[in-house]
Every structure is written in C-alpha cells, then in structure tokens.
Amino acid sequence: MRTAVSPLELLEPRTLPEALRMLRDRRPVTPLAGATDLYVGLNFGTLNGRRFLDLSRLEPLRAIRARGASLSIGALATYTDVIRSPLVRRRLPMLAAAAREVGGVQIQNRGTIGGNVANGSPAGDTLPVFAAAEATVVLRSAAGERRVAFAEFYTGYRKSVMRDDELIVALEVPPVPGKQWFRKVGTRLAQAISKVVIAAVRAPRSRIALGSVGPTVLRVPRTEEALAAGAPIAEARRLLQEEIRPIDDLRSTAAYRRRVAANLIARFWSETS
Amino acid sequence: MKRESRTRSVGRAVVRKEGREKVTGAARYVDDVRMRGMLHGRTIRSEIACGELRGVRLEFDRAGFTIADHRDIPGRNVVSLIADDQPCLVEREIRHAEEAVVLLAHEDRERLLAARVELDCRTGTAVFDPLISTRSFKDVRIEKGDVERGFAEADLVVEGEYRTGHQEHAYIEPNGVIAVPENGGVVVFGSMQCPYYVHKALTTLLGLPAAKVRVVQTETGGGFGGKEEYPSMIAGHATILALKAKRPVKIVYDRAEDMAATTKRHPSVVRHRTGVRRDGSLTAQRIEVVLDGGAYTTLSPVVLSRAAIHAGGPYRCDHVLIEGRAMFTNTVPNGAFRGFGAPQTQFAGEVQMERIAEALGMDPVELREINALRPGDSTATGQVMRDDCSALDVLRAGVKRSDFRKKRRDWKGTSRGIGLSLFFHGAGFTGAGEVKLASRAALELTETGVRILTGTTEMGQGQRTTHAQIVADAMGIPYDRVEVAPVDTARVPDSGPTVASRTCMIVGGILMECAREMKAKLGKLSPRAYLQKHGPLVVEKQYRHPEDIVWDDVNYKGDAYGTYGWGCEVAEIEVDPDTYEVRPLKLTAVVEIGKAIHPVLAAGQVEGGAAQGVGYALFEDCAVRDGRVANHTLTNYIIPTSVDTPPIDTVILERPYRHGPFGAKGIGELPLDGAAPAIVNALRHTGRDLRAIPATPERIMEAT
Numbered sequence: 001m002r003t004a005v006s007p008l009e010l011l012e013p014r015t016l017p018e019a020l021r022m023l024r025d026r027r028p029v030t031p032l033a034g035a036t037d038l039y040v041g042l043n044f045g046t047l048n049g050r051r052f053l054d055l056s057r058l059e060p061l062r063a064i065r066a067r068g069a070s071l072s073i074g075a076l077a078t079y080t081d082v083i084r085s086p087l088v089r090r091r092l093p094m095l096a097a098a099a100r101e102v103g104g105v106q107i108q109n110r111g112t113i114g115g116n117v118a119n120g121s122p123a124g125d126t127l128p129v130f131a132a133a134e135a136t137v138v139l140r141s142a143a144g145e146r147r148v149a150f151a152e153f154y155t156g157y158r159k160s161v162m163r164d165d166e167l168i169v170a171l172e173v174p175p176v177p178g179k180q181w182f183r184k185v186g187t188r189l190a191q192a193i194s195k196v197v198i199a200a201v202r203a204p205r206s207r208i209a210l211g212s213v214g215p216t217v218l219r220v221p222r223t224e225e226a227l228a229a230g231a232p233i234a235e236a237r238r239l240l241q242e243e244i245r246p247i248d249d250l251r252s253t254a255a256y257r258r259r260v261a262a263n264l265i266a267r268f269w270s271e272t273s
Numbered sequence: 274m275k276r277e278s279r280t281r282s283v284g285r286a287v288v289r290k291e292g293r294e295k296v297t298g299a300a301r302y303v304d305d306v307r308m309r310g311m312l313h314g315r316t317i318r319s320e321i322a323c324g325e326l327r328g329v330r331l332e333f334d335r336a337g338f339t340i341a342d343h344r345d346i347p348g349r350n351v352v353s354l355i356a357d358d359q360p361c362l363v364e365r366e367i368r369h370a371e372e373a374v375v376l377l378a379h380e381d382r383e384r385l386l387a388a389r390v391e392l393d394c395r396t397g398t399a400v401f402d403p404l405i406s407t408r409s410f411k412d413v414r415i416e417k418g419d420v421e422r423g424f425a426e427a428d429l430v431v432e433g434e435y436r437t438g439h440q441e442h443a444y445i446e447p448n449g450v451i452a453v454p455e456n457g458g459v460v461v462f463g464s465m466q467c468p469y470y471v472h473k474a475l476t477t478l479l480g481l482p483a484a485k486v487r488v489v490q491t492e493t494g495g496g497f498g499g500k501e502e503y504p505s506m507i508a509g510h511a512t513i514l515a516l517k518a519k520r521p522v523k524i525v526y527d528r529a530e531d532m533a534a535t536t537k538r539h540p541s542v543v544r545h546r547t548g549v550r551r552d553g554s555l556t557a558q559r560i561e562v563v564l565d566g567g568a569y570t571t572l573s574p575v576v577l578s579r580a581a582i583h584a585g586g587p588y589r590c591d592h593v594l595i596e597g598r599a600m601f602t603n604t605v606p607n608g609a610f611r612g613f614g615a616p617q618t619q620f621a622g623e624v625q626m627e628r629i630a631e632a633l634g635m636d637p638v639e640l641r642e643i644n645a646l647r648p649g650d651s652t653a654t655g656q657v658m659r660d661d662c663s664a665l666d667v668l669r670a671g672v673k674r675s676d677f678r679k680k681r682r683d684w685k686g687t688s689r690g691i692g693l694s695l696f697f698h699g700a701g702f703t704g705a706g707e708v709k710l711a712s713r714a715a716l717e718l719t720e721t722g723v724r725i726l727t728g729t730t731e732m733g734q735g736q737r738t739t740h741a742q743i744v745a746d747a748m749g750i751p752y753d754r755v756e757v758a759p760v761d762t763a764r765v766p767d768s769g770p771t772v773a774s775r776t777c778m779i780v781g782g783i784l785m786e787c788a789r790e791m792k793a794k795l796g797k798l799s800p801r802a803y804l805q806k807h808g809p810l811v812v813e814k815q816y817r818h819p820e821d822i823v824w825d826d827v828n829y830k831g832d833a834y835g836t837y838g839w840g841c842e843v844a845e846i847e848v849d850p851d852t853y854e855v856r857p858l859k860l861t862a863v864v865e866i867g868k869a870i871h872p873v874l875a876a877g878q879v880e881g882g883a884a885q886g887v888g889y890a891l892f893e894d895c896a897v898r899d900g901r902v903a904n905h906t907l908t909n910y911i912i913p914t915s916v917d918t919p920p921i922d923t924v925i926l927e928r929p930y931r932h933g934p935f936g937a938k939g940i941g942e943l944p945l946d947g948a949a950p951a952i953v954n955a956l957r958h959t960g961r962d963l964r965a966i967p968a969t970p971e972r973i974m975e976a977t
Contacts, residue, residue: 002527004383040908044529185852185970188892189916193908195970196852250896250909256853256971263851 001045009051016058016169020142024165029053031167033076034110036103037119061114061169064088071173072138075114080105082113092133092173094180094199098125101184104191114168120158120216125184127217128199130171131209132180137162138170147172157215178203179272183264187251195252196260202272204228208265213244213257220244223265233269237262282742282752283935286873290737290757291492300492303449303464304525311451312339312378314514314524317390318534319363319372322603322900323399326363326392329375333388339378339518346513348480352506353473356410359569359606361478361509367394368568370901371534371605373506378514378522399603399900403565404542408601410566411574413581415595415653415829423557423592427548431629435545435621436965437949439895439902440538440610440888443912446494448503448535449525452511458485459512465504466496467770469728472762474505475512490760496732497885498609501772502571503535532905536608537895539564539576539599543584543621548592553635553643555590558653562597562618567606573599576607578703580614582654582833583946586622587664587697588641589650604900609772611882612945615698616889620966623694623950627957637954638672641695656832661928661938663839663865668695670924671841675861680845681958688850689858692954693843694947699834700930700939701775704824707816707835712769714783715813716744716791720801722754723791725784726811728768729776730760734941735874736776742870743781743934747788766813774838774939777870779816781934787812819932836930838938839865842883842947844955845919853970853977855891857919857952865926867938872925879923879944886948887919888912894967 011026013019023029030049032038033056041047055061061076064085071091073082079099082088089096102108102116102125116124117137130137130150137153139146139162146166154160162168179202186192197211206227211217220243227236246257294300319326331340343350343362350364351357363374374392379385400406424430450463458481465471468488475486488508493500507524515522526534541564548557562580566573581597630637645664651657671693672678680691701707715726725744731737741755758765768780791812795803803810824831843861848854862879869875892911896903904910929936953963961976 001386004387006383043527044906185854187909187911188914189856190914192911250904253971256974259974260852260970267851 003042003045003047005042007050011051011053012057013053014057016061016140019053019055019058020140020167022053023167024142026051027164031055031118033112033115034078036107036111037115067172069175073113073171073173075112075168075170077113079108079111083108092129092176092180094132094182095126095129097182098129098184098199101125101186113171117171118162118168120154120160122157122214122216123194123197123212124217125194125197125211128197128209128211129182130173131217131219132199132201132207133173133176134207136172137168138172139166140169141166151219154216176201178206181268181272185260193251196257196264198261198264198268200268210244210261213246213261215245218244227269233266236265236269240265281746283746283870284872286871287738287742287752289735289874290741291731302446302494303451303462303491306451306462306491308451308453308521311521311523312380312514312518313382313385314376314378314511314522315385316373316510316524317375317377318370319367319374319394320370320392321367321394321396322370323397324367325395325397326365326367326374327395328393330391330393332391337379337381337384338388339514341376341513341517342374345517346478348478351477352509353477354470354502354505354571355574356570359571361506369603369605370899373510376510376514378518401602401604401900403540403563403600403602406600406602410570410599410601411577413577413597413829415581415593417653417655418592420557420559420592420594424548426550426556428551429549429632430546431549431625431632432546433625433628433964435543435624437541437617437620438967439540439607439897440893441532441895441910442497442499442610443907444495444497444499447526447528447531448500448507449523450504450508450511451521451523452508452515453521454515454519456485459515460487460489461508461512462489462491463504463508464493464500465490466500466730466732466772468730468760468762469767470502470770471505471508475508478509479512488762490730493730493732497611498613498772499535500732501609501770503608528907529905532910533902534605536571536606538610539566539573539607539614539617541580541617543618545621545625547625547629549629549633551633553633553640555588555644557592558585558590560584560595562595564597564599564614564617565602565604565607566599567602567604569606571606571608573607575703576609576614579699580618582699582703583615583697584618584622585653586619586626587646587695587839588644589646590644593653595653604897605902611885612942613773615942616886616946616949619694619696619946620949620953623696624953624964627692627954637693638668638677641668645695652833654833655830661836661867661930663926663928664695664697666926667839667841667863667865670926671843671861671863674863674922674924675843675845677843684958688959689845689847690955690958691843691845692951692956692958693841694950694954696840696946697837698774698939698943698946699837701779701835702773704826704833707779708818710769710816712780712783712816713766713813714768714780714787715766715811716784716787718791718800718804718810719756720804722750722756722800723748724756724758726758726765727780727784728760728762728765729771729780732771734878735871736771738874739777739870740781740784744784744788746935747785748792774941774943778930778933778937778939781937782932783814783816785934786814790814835932836867836938838940838943840943840947842951844948844951846952846955848956848959848973853973855956855968855973857887859919859922860948861922862944862947863924863926864940864943865928866940866943867930867933868927868936869925870935870937875925875940876923878940880921882942882944883921883948884913884918886945887917887952889945890949890952890966891968892917894969
C-alpha cells in the first residue's frame with residue numbers, strides 16, 4: 001500500500017554545513033538526492049522514514065574533478081553527468097559504461113552516484129566499478145571528514161559503516177592501471193535490474209568485483225590471485241563459484257548467476273588478453 | 274465491385290479520428306475525470322488462496338468512510354458472464370487470494386489507504402496445478418476421421434509436451450471506473466472494451482431494469498482482452514460504494530493492484546502425438562489441451578474452444594482427435610487475452626511441426642508446404658477452405674522475404690538462428706457466437722454527413738477510424754463527414770463486445786449495410802436538405818448471419834469461423850553463449866487479412882501483436898507463489914522495451930473475404946499467434962530444445 005506523503009517532512013538545507021547540522025540535530029532523518037530508489041519504497045509502502053533531507057541544492061557536491069592523480073566524483077553527480085564527463089570516460093570508462101546501463105534517461109538524469117552507493121543494493125550497477133577501482137568513500141559529518149576504503153564500506157545486506165550523522169560527499173578513485181571491463185546482465189536490454197554485474201581490471205594484479213551474487217558487492221580475492229599466478233581459466237571459474245553466494249529470487253536463479261558469472265570471468269579474461 | 278473501385282478512403286492512411294486529442298494530451302481518461310463530492314474507493318482482498326471468511330475487523334476511525342460488503346448488494350451477488358459463479362464480493366467461500374471482500378470509500382485518498390482491515394479466515398487446501406485439479410469448467414472434443422487408423426498409416430509417430438505461462442496484458446492505463454448515482458440508478462464511466470457486458474453485470478448485481486443503468490466508455494488506454502470482463506467487477510464495486518454513499522466513487526487501480534488482481538492469459542499444457550508418413554504428409558493428430566482457468570469460469574469455456582479449434586494448426590489431416598479441458602485452480606481467474614487460446618495451442622503445434630521435420634530429416638518449410646491447408650481442404654472441425662485460404666501464400670512470401678533458406682544454411686552451427694511459424698486465426702466469434710450476439714449498429718444523419726453509433730469501443734486499435742472509412746466509402750462521402758458517437762449505452766446500440774478480431778469485420782459489415790440504406794434513403798438530397806424535409810433519420814441494422822456459414826455446436830463440426838486470417842512469422846535471433854540472453858535481430862511478419870482498410874493501422878496491429886509475442890516468447894513470466902502473482906510490478910514482470918524488440922518487416926497480403934466489408938477479415942489477434950513459436954524454432958536452429966515459454970535465459974541455460 002502506497003505511503004501517505006502528506007505527513008512526511010522535508011528539510012531543505014542550502015549548504016553542506018547546514019545539511020550536516022540537520023543530520024546531527026534532527027535525527028532520524030533520511031537523506032535524499034535523486035529520490036529514484038526512495039520513490040520505489042514510497043510506492044510500495046516500504047519506506048520507513050518520516051523526515052527527509054533534500055540534498056539537491058548542494059550544488060558543489062555535484063562536481064567531477066581531478067585531484068592530482070585521483071578522480072573525485074561528487075556524491076550528487078548524476079549518471080548523466082558521469083556519462084558526459086570526459087574525465088570519467090578517460091580515467092574510469094567502466095563507470096561510464098555502468099551509468100549507461102542504469103534505468104532509462106529519466107532515471108539517469110536524476111539518480112546520483114552517492115545515492116547508488118548509499119542505497120547499498122547488492123544489484124547497484126556502479127558498486128562493482130568502485131570495488132574493482134579500489135575507490136575511497138569520503139564521508140562528512142558535523143564533526144569532520146572520514147575516509148573509508150570501498151572494500152570496507154559494506155558490512156552486510158544494505159548495511160555499511162556509515163553513521164546516521166554522516167553523508168557521502170564523494171567517491172575518490174585512484175589511478176586504475178590496466179584494461180577496464182564491465183558487463184551487466186539484466187532482465188532485458190534496458191530499464192533492467194542486474195541479475196549479474198561485473199566490473200574488472202586486467203593488470204598484473206587483476207581485480208574483479210561482482211554484484212547481485214551475494215548480500216553485498218563482492219571482490220573475489222582467491223580468483224584474482226589464481227589468475228595473477230597464471231592458473232588456467234577453468235581453475236578461476238571454479239574458485240569464483242566458491243567465492244560468490246548467489247540466491248534464487250524473482251529475477252533469476254542461483255544456478256544461473258553462478259554459471260553466468262563464471263562464463264563472464266572467462267570472457268573478461270579472453271577479451272582483455 | 275464497381276462500388277469498391279470508387280473507394281476514396283478505404284485502403285488509405287487517413288488521419289485517425291481521435292489522433293489529435295491523444296497526441297496533444299486533450300483526451301480524457303477515467304483518472305482525468307473528477308466530480309464534485311467524489312470519493313475514492315479501495316478494495317480489501319482475501320489474501321489467502323483458499324478458505325472461508327469468518328469475520329472482518331475494521332481497525333480505523335470510521336469518520337467519513339463508506340464501508341460496504343456483500344450485504345450491500347441489492348440484486349444478485351455475481352459478476353454476470355457465462356456462468357454466474359463469481360461473486361462480486363465474498364460472502365463466505367474464498368477461492369483465490371485476490372477476491373474482493375470489503376469495499377471502503379473516502380474523499381481523502383491517504384486516509385483511505387491508511388485504513389486497516391483485518392480478515393479472520395480459515396485456510397483450506399488450495400489446488401494450484403491444473404493437471405492435478407479434478408474440477409473442469411469445460412471439456413471440448415473435436416473428432417475427425419479415425420485417429421487410430423491414422424496412426425496405423427504412419428511411418429513415424431512424434432510426441433511432445435509443451436507449456437506456456439500466464440501473460441499480463443500490461444495495457445498502459447490500468448483498470449478504472451467512476452460510478453455516479455443518478456435517478457434511482459447508476460451511471461458508470463470507465464476504461465473498458467465491452468460497455469454492454471458491464472451493463473448486463475450491473476443490472477444483475479443491482480436488480481435494476483436496463484434503463485436505470487448507463488455505462489459510458491472513457492478514452493481507453495489499451496485493453497488486449499484485459500478490459501473485456503474485468504470492468505464488470507470493478508464497476509460493480511464502485512457502484513455498490515456509490516449507491517451506499519450517494520456520491521460518485523472512483524476506483525482506479527495502481528499498477529501493482531491491476532497486475533495482482535485482474536485476469537491474465539491462461540497457462541497451458543498441450544500434448545501432441547502426431548503420425549506422419551516418410552513423405553511428410555500428416556496421417557494423425559492427437560492433441561490434448563489443458564488450460565489453467567483459475568478460480569472462476571469467466572471466459573474459460575470460449576477460450577478453450579478457440580484453443581482447441583486452432584490446436585491442429587493450418588494443416589490438413591484426415592484423422593484428428595483434439596480433447597481440451599479448462600481446469601479450476603485457486604489462482605486469480607484467467608480470462609480474455611489477445612489470441613484467446615490460439616497463441617497457446619499454436620505455439621505447441623508449430624514447435625511440434627519443427628520437431629516432426631527434424632525427426633524426418635526434412636526441411637521445415639517443405640514439411641509445412643506439404644501439409645498446409647489449400648482451398649478445398651478441411652480443418653479439424655471439417656470446415657472446407659475457400660479461395661481466401663492463404664496458408665501457402667504467406668508461407669512462401671515469408672520464406673522468400675526473409676531469405677530463410679540461405680540464412681538457415683549459413684547460420685548452422687553458429688550462435689545465430691532462424692525459425693518460422695505458420696498459423697491462422699479465426700475471425701469473429703467462434704461457432705454460433707455471432708448468431709447469438711445478434712449485434713446491432715446504427716448511423717444517424719447529421720447536418721453535414723453521418724454519425725456512427727456502435728457499442729464497440731476504441732481502445733487504441735483504430736475502430737473509430739476504420740468504421741468511418743467503411744461508412745464514408747459505402748455512402749460515397751468524404752471521410753471527415755463521418756463522426757463517431759461516444760460510447761454510451763443510453764445512446765448506442767449493443768454491437769457486441771470489442772473482442773475476437775470482430776470489430777472491423779463484423780460491426781464494420783453491419784455499418785456498411787446501414788450506410789447503403791442511408792445512401793438510398795437520402796437519394797439525391799444532401800443531409801441538411803433531408804433533415805429539413807423529413808426530420809431526423811437513424812438507420813439501425815442487425816447482424817445477418819450468412820447462410821453459407823454453418824456450425825454444429827454439439828459435435829464441434831462445421832464452419833468454426835466465417836473466415837481466417839493467415840500468418841507466417843520468421844524470427845532471426847542471436848544467443849549470447851555466455852549469458853544465454855536472446856537478442857531478436859529481425860522479425861518478418863507476413864499476414865493475409867482480406868483487405869487492409871487502413872494500411873498503417875493494420876501494420877500497427879501486426880507490429881504490436883508481434884512485439885507482444887516477443888514478450889510472450891522470451892520475457893513475460895508471472896511468478897505465482899501460493900496462488901498470488903509475486904512480481905506484480907513492471908520492474909520484475911519483464912515486457913520488452915523498444916531495444917528488446919527487433920525491427921519488424923511487415924507484409925500484408927489481401928484476399929478478400931466474401932462477407933467482409935471491402936473484403937476485410939479480422940486482424941487484431943492473428944499477429945500474436947506466430948511470434949513465440951518462430952522464436953523458439955529459431956532457438957532450436959541453434960541446437961537448443963525448448964518446449965516451454967517464456968524462453969528465459971535461465972531456461973535456455975538448462976537447454977544448452
């Protein structure tokens with residue numbers, strides 16, 4: 001049953017410090033940016049929050065820029081911003097590829113990178129990219145800034161180390177050595193949620209991250225090590241299937257996800273050789 | 274024939290009647306309509322698939338609420354259709370999880386949605402498998418020749434079982450109505466295909482005379498069969514609330530409720546046993562058709578009938594036995610859906626033909642050429658084909674146009690595949706249906722021309738336009754002099770339901786007769802001059818059944834339909850070897866439809882039907898858990914987007930039907946029949962043996 005909207009309260013800060021103060025003083029409060037995930041919850045009555053913090057006026061958080069060798073993607077950068085950014089296309093093409101596969105144009109115009117990370121769905125299309133790129137999540141609260149390695153950000157299904165007085169302000173991506181590779185397998189060619197999603201980097205120390213095959217986005221260290229050590233692809237496929245934890249759900253089956261993830265590792269390896 | 278040579282708008286792509294309103298957003302759909310004092314209605318549903326209702330607890334502040342249950346029904350508590358077995362509101366027995374139990378209305382939608390109602394139920398043992406169910410809504414038996422003798426003549430017998438799932442209509446506008454108390458009766462406005470079905474259901478439900486119930490169709494955003502019978506249910510609910518509240522009540526379902534609670538396409542299990550000689554000729558067809566009817570009869574008997582009649586496909590065979598049954602299960606009732614049983618059985622039949630060709634080591638086109646119905650041949654019901662039997666023509670055109678043979682050779686052993694289907698679709702009601710309906714349509718003279726009065730409806734398919742074209746040309750007046758009256762049961766006659774690919778062919782035919790008589794009455798007078806001299810003029814005609822169409826409903830013998838549309842679809846696909854995703858590359862659709870009254874609308878029907886068939890073949894999968902649709906959203910119930918739908922090369926052939934207006938046959942449903950088998954046969958060409966749809970990547974993986 002749809003959530004009633006008239007009792008909902010919306011806070012509208014104009015600056016980041018104001019937003020952080022509201023986040024500290026007006027708890028419980030749920031931050032919102034593009035609201036593309038939030039509206040799904042609203043529509044199905046699964047939205048728990050009653051007070052919301054609208055971040056859309058915090059224009060500085062939308063910037064995508066180089067910080068020395070690193071790429072900084074503001075939390076409010078939309079998928080469209082990412083797709084259009086020459087910096088992203090040059091340094092992190094797999095992120096542009098992931099952004100192109102999210103929803104339709106309307107969703108790409110509204111949905112934000114910070115929102116995708118904060119929402120923490122295991123099917124989030126950009127999460128494997130940040131995992132494979134070994135990004136850093138930049139968090140800010142009224143008390144100051146905190147930087148968390150992406151690999152340590154999620155602690156379980158839709159759970160993270162982010163405190164409820166913190167906001168994601170940016171994703172920082174260090175230089176990514178080697179060839180980048182991305183493949184989303186959705187329920188159809190567009191407007192689809194992932195059944196399996198993979199981002200990978202081919203380098204002396206290759207990195208592979210997968211979504212929709214476990215409670216959170218997963219890196220597969222044993223598979224990566226085996227490939228780095230020159231193991232045959234059959235061995236990598238076997239290890240990968242041990243490392244992922246897919247389930248049956250409305251979108252697909254565990255068996256399909258397992259086999260397709262293994263097939264895609266082999267494809268990644270042959271296409272980037 | 275002279276008249277036809279003078280046609281001015283038939284065969285041309287004239288501007289559709291309501292096109293401007295739809296494109297500019299001026300068209301008003303039911304949810305655009307607001308009335309003074311209007312309440313919103315909500316339906317509290319059973320939530321268990323089988324059981325008994327013991328009690329209802331209303332756990333909210335009742336201020337401003339109107340609350341109704343079965344005791345508020347003044348007439349009979351049924352949704353009147355074929356069998357009056359479905360209650361409008363549950364009294365005690367619960368047969369599926371989406372049955373309406375209590376109705377609430379309030380002017381504030383949020384308070385309405387927040388109201389909590391608890392049902393106290395005793396849960397019974399539900400049946401979900403139609404093969405296990407012992408309760409049949411209808412059995413059909415079609416027998417021709419002696420099937421055992423046919424098997425004795427065979428060199429080879431091929432057997433197979435084929436399955437199809439539910440399909441959701443996914444019209445863009447969900448079901449919705451507004452009921453308004455008026456003069457001791459009710460007026461219902463709503464999105465619907467069949468206003469007179471709603472009218473009949475309401476007079477039964479309310480125990481009111483016909484004149485006290487008025488049903489008005491609002492602009493309708495798609496139907497596909499999903500607004501054939503269900504509007505009678507939702508209209509009943511809104512009416513009960515409106516009469517109790519003495520205020521207008523609107524009920525418009527959101528997508529989730531619409532997908533969970535309204536009818537779907539019948540799932541099927543079809544078993545084939547076919548005898549064939551070495552030379553490819555069929556000697557025997559034994560076919561068993563089982564449909565999952567869901568919890569109430571709805572239209573299952575007639576869906577089964579059409580399913581069974583089409584089960585043998587467009588092939589000649591002297592010895593045929595087709596047995597069908599539509600079974601009860603504790604699921605949401607299945608009902609009308611574009612194709613009405615024929616897509617299910619022709620999917621099975623066309624995959625079976627492909628497997629027969631394989632078993633014989635024969636080219637699949639050649640096998641079909643050998644057996645395709647020709648003029649003079651007879652169908653399973655013994656209907657003798659006339660000159661407008663075009664099975665061979667569409668097959669040959671499809672093969673040539675798609676370069677089928679070359680691609681078949683070149684792509685062997687690759688991840689690409691090409692497959693085809695040959696199919697037919699009976700136009701108009703099955704058997705004696707049109708005789709029983711005795712549909713009427715009328716023309717009313719206006720100052721500048723005429724106005725069409727029909728009870729059939731525009732739902733996007735283009736009936737206003739094609740009817741106006743037929744009338745304009747039959748009268749010899751310009752197309753824009755023909756108006757179409759809004760569909761209001763107080764104003765228009767009952768032209769029968771807007772279903773069964775009948776609206777252009779049957780109702781258009783009645784209108785053509787009206788137009789001829791109107792023209793004769795006018796003589797040399799202009800409409801204005803006639804009105805001044807003689808006053809108002811309305812010409813109304815009733816359907817006259819051609820004497821050369823004869824059907825025996827007891828033995829299922831004879832002319833099941835006045836005529837058939839014919840189709841051949843060729844699917845070209847590519848399978849991703851790593852993800853098992855199928856990318857359709859191209860569809861070639863050749864149809865023979867008598868006469869394309871409006872070539873663009875006709876092509877639109879073919880493309881739309883084929884696209885809906887692509888969804889049926891590859892994507893659309895209702896996940897039914899404990900009798901409920903678990904994926905009742907368009908996020909998880911996957912219909913193809915424009916990028917998932919391949920380019921469709923449409924070819925329209927015309928062989929006039931002797932009783933159709935300007936030769937027109939039905940077209941609406943035909944194109945859906947062929948896409949799924951063509952795609953699955955293309956998958957077979959890549960070496961994957963699939964016998965169930967949708968052919969999802971998960972299923973294709975199992976077959977790889």
